[in-house]
Amino acid sequence: MKGYQMRTSVTASVLGASLLLLVAGCNKSPNEQAADNVEDNAEMRADSVRDAGENQADALENQADVIDNAPGATDARADAVEAEADQVRNQAEATADRIEDRGDATADAVRDRP
Known part of the structure; x- marks a missing residue:
């Protein structure tokens, strides 16, 4: 019986906390909602840039592996392509x-608008 009461109490506390968070989220000002949208959109665009950079860098690294495994290949060319992959990855991150x-900033x- 004691375990049941404890579970019921914990469940009620969790539900109460969830309700408070839900109500707090609904009470955002229009400025706060707009600011959240700006941040979400920026994050999605940034993730897309990172993903594209990573895909390009991966393709370059694959190319470097092919060059490195080619008969008579020099390490210098493969190293140059790997350096290019690193540069692409770093530029995408920046x-x-x-x-x-x-x-x-936006x-x-x-948020600071009246």
């Missing part, structure tokens, strides 16, 4: 970071 930073400005 671009994604700028997108997120811009999204955060969202902050939206």
Whole structure:
């Protein structure tokens, strides 16, 4: 009986906390909702840039492996392609970071509107 009461109490507490979070989410101001949308969109765009960069870098690394395994191939060419893959990956990450930073700045400005 004691275990049942404890489970019931825990369940009620969890439901109560969930209800509070739900109500808090519904009471967002229009500015807060718009700011959240700006941040979400920036994050999605940044993720797309990262994914594209990663796909391009992976393709370059595969190309480097083919070059490296070719008969009579020199390591210099494969190394150059691998360096290019690293550069593509780093540029994609930097671009994604700028997108997120811009999204955060815009969202902050939206939140600060009267």
